[in-house]
Amino acid sequence: MKVAKAASKQFKHILSPIQVGPISLKNRIFVSAHQPVLAENGLPTEEYIKYHQNIAAGGAALQITGAQSVHPTGMNEYNCLVNHDDSIIPGYKELAKAVHEKGGRILAQLSHFGATGWTGILDEPAWAASPVASEVMRVIPHEMTALEIQEVVEAFGSAAKRAKEGGLDGVEITAAHGMLIASFLSGYANHRNDNYGGSLNNRLRFLLEIIDSVHSQVGDDFIIGIRFSADEKVDGGINISEAKEIARRLESTNKVDYLNVISGTNLDRIQRWEHWPATPAPYGLFADLAKEIKDEVSIPVFAVGRITEPALAEEIVSNEYADMVAMTRGHIADPYIVKKIQEDRVEDIRPCIGSNYCIKQVLQSKPVRCLYNPEAGRSNKLGSILPTDNKKKVVIVGGGPAGLEAARVSAMRGHEVTLFEKSDKLGGQLSLWSNTPTMKEFKKSLKWFQLQLEKYKVNVHLNTEVSKYDLMDLDVDEIIIATGADAMELGSKKWLPKVYVNENSSIEIITPSQMLKSNITEFKKAAIWDWAGGEAGSQTAMSAAELLAKDGVKVEIISPFFTIAEDIHPTLRSPLYKRLLSTGVVFKPNSELKSINKDDLVIRNIYSNEEETIENVDVLVPWLGNQVNDNLYKELVESGLENIHLLGDAVAPRTVETATHEGAKLARKL
Ligand SMILES: Cc1cc2nc3c(=O)[nH]c(=O)nc-3n(C[C@H](O)[C@H](O)[C@H](O)COP(=O)(O)O)c2cc1C
Ligand code: SF4
Numbered sequence: 001m002k003v004a005k006a007a008s009k010q011f012k013h014i015l016s017p018i019q020v021g022p023i024s025l026k027n028r029i030f031v032s033a034h035q036p037v038l039a040e041n042g043l044p045t046e047e048y049i050k051y052h053q054n055i056a057a058g059g060a061a062l063q064i065t066g067a068q069s070v071h072p073t074g075m076n077e078y079n080c081l082v083n084h085d086d087s088i089i090p091g092y093k094e095l096a097k098a099v100h101e102k103g104g105r106i107l108a109q110l111s112h113f114g115a116t117g118w119t120g121i122l123d124e125p126a127w128a129a130s131p132v133a134s135e136v137m138r139v140i141p142h143e144m145t146a147l148e149i150q151e152v153v154e155a156f157g158s159a160a161k162r163a164k165e166g167g168l169d170g171v172e173i174t175a176a177h178g179m180l181i182a183s184f185l186s187g188y189a190n191h192r193n194d195n196y197g198g199s200l201n202n203r204l205r206f207l208l209e210i211i212d213s214v215h216s217q218v219g220d221d222f223i224i225g226i227r228f229s230a231d232e233k234v235d236g237g238i239n240i241s242e243a244k245e246i247a248r249r250l251e252s253t254n255k256v257d258y259l260n261v262i263s264g265t266n267l268d269r270i271q272r273w274e275h276w277p278a279t280p281a282p283y284g285l286f287a288d289l290a291k292e293i294k295d296e297v298s299i300p301v302f303a304v305g306r307i308t309e310p311a312l313a314e315e316i317v318s319n320e321y322a323d324m325v326a327m328t329r330g331h332i333a334d335p336y337i338v339k340k341i342q343e344d345r346v347e348d349i350r351p352c353i354g355s356n357y358c359i360k361q362v363l364q365s366k367p368v369r370c371l372y373n374p375e376a377g378r379s380n381k382l383g384s385i386l387p388t389d390n391k392k393k394v395v396i397v398g399g400g401p402a403g404l405e406a407a408r409v410s411a412m413r414g415h416e417v418t419l420f421e422k423s424d425k426l427g428g429q430l431s432l433w434s435n436t437p438t439m440k441e442f443k444k445s446l447k448w449f450q451l452q453l454e455k456y457k458v459n460v461h462l463n464t465e466v467s468k469y470d471l472m473d474l475d476v477d478e479i480i481i482a483t484g485a486d487a488m489e490l491g492s493k494k495w496l497p498k499v500y501v502n503e504n505s506s507i508e509i510i511t512p513s514q515m516l517k518s519n520i521t522e523f524k525k526a527a528i529w530d531w532a533g534g535e536a537g538s539q540t541a542m543s544a545a546e547l548l549a550k551d552g553v554k555v556e557i558i559s560p561f562f563t564i565a566e567d568i569h570p571t572l573r574s575p576l577y578k579r580l581l582s583t584g585v586v587f588k589p590n591s592e593l594k595s596i597n598k599d600d601l602v603i604r605n606i607y608s609n610e611e612e613t614i615e616n617v618d619v620l621v622p623w624l625g626n627q628v629n630d631n632l633y634k635e636l637v638e639s640g641l642e643n644i645h646l647l648g649d650a651v652a653p654r655t656v657e658t659a660t661h662e663g664a665k666l667a668r669k670l
Contacts, residue, residue, distance in 0.1 A: 056104025059338025092166020170223025400428020402648025
């Protein structure tokens, strides 16, 4: 690959090679272990292999597979790879070949989930150092006997042997995230009285035996890395000074080729979600921990955590915080990061905006998806963006995520594209959320789309509402209607809840989307009524709550669900709760709104029927769900025009991810 001059200068550290154990890696960017949830029966599928092959083609020097169980008591799920017997070897071979063909290197992350996995899949109890339950999984594990310890030690060795036979480049043993090995390492989780518990020496024994077992099976010409937490952030857990000692001890085995540093433990309710920080968490937030470890050892140290921009990656390597830098979600958003750096096209990198949609999917056992990279996890199925041999005039109405992606892909294929947007901004729901104090980062996605549309010469007309007559007058081949959806107003549909409204009420009623658009927060007390829920809607309602609370408005959130923001995944809900509850926002779950009086609201607990009055409310923000904006589409169809397509929320209100996917799919067919 020819590297552009400017790139080779500006990013000279991250583009430089590094020796990791027996292998020379071509640059310093790696993709840390992550489950794409694309396996079937524990084996890689075509889509799984394509997923990793794309990352290799994009130029990252190294990638690590998602955690795979080495023993039946350490299972996660069958849609992840499972390394319990030789049936995995053919799949490894295909995976290794696909990655090597594109110049990449790949390691298997070997794990035993301990108390953090799903038990019951194989009718086995969870195994751990001590019967300490994960606060999230809440399963009390079986305390392992000395014989069981030896069984797992051997299982790691056999699993590593299979990875080597499968042609992979090495293994990463995960001693992080509160999984089995971490449960031995950590004073928080290990309460044993035998020679595997107590002193650090004893707590390290299990990991050191695993390293010996793995090394005895694979020898020196196969990478062995260790992932571990340098600060578990729980009482009695591994802290940085203990982590330094662990790092020194691991290096002194002469069998470990690198240390991959992470923070927290999945055994803890809060830390469970914090090691994959969502926006607005700081960038590079665990790099300091990596530096502390790097100062202790001379083997390569890897850093991860919200490193989304090449400039930050460069800073981390050039300032010797770490030797390799993970841009993991960065590669889910855009697997071609390194290639674009090398070609001096950094501005073309589709930036990860920390939405954690990918994590939400995976933790629900669904294939990985990215909020606005429709190819993530489905590039094989979706197919490439190919130049057209039948150049058409394409008009798109609506500049939300569906319209933007349809415009981008159509224009990339060589069609002549015009996009009309009635508001003064592109982005639809993305733009709405980017108005909130905590989701400003979403603006990056809009900037990226804008740049791509400019680059591929899409004619964009903002502040332009078009009618069917305007469109009928145009000489075009394809019309795409992506006019989105709008929040429903109280009383506007028969199926919406019936609420008594006093006609002299002084309470202003404003939908959450209007609230985010107008940014007017001059109120004293607000009630957010999240009746409809749904991922996108609850997010809009919660963003409105945050906007108001930030400006000192007293906020109460009413919802019929068991918990507030039930549809928002814990990786986002946990920091959201921290922010809302620490600004005094009051939660009223299991409740519905009964009446809107002069200046108060009456709510009812849906289970006990008990009523409660919320006094002195001056604004009510009801989230009642969206309704489609498909009038223009219907009019065009009625007028007999052909080649009209309806996309995204205008079909049925859903998520940004669905919208961009539909745009991507349609534009490939035009
Ligand atoms: C979809 C997804 C799945 C993940 N699965 C694993 C895993 O199997 N093992 C692991 O050690 N870390 C896993 N992680 C955590 C990542 O390795 C990484 O630590 C985290 O994403 C933070 O890095 P980033 O900010 O560069 O994304 C996963 C992350 C994501 C996004
Ligand atoms: S879904 Fe969100 S967090 Fe995940 S890669 Fe895409 S932009 Fe980043």
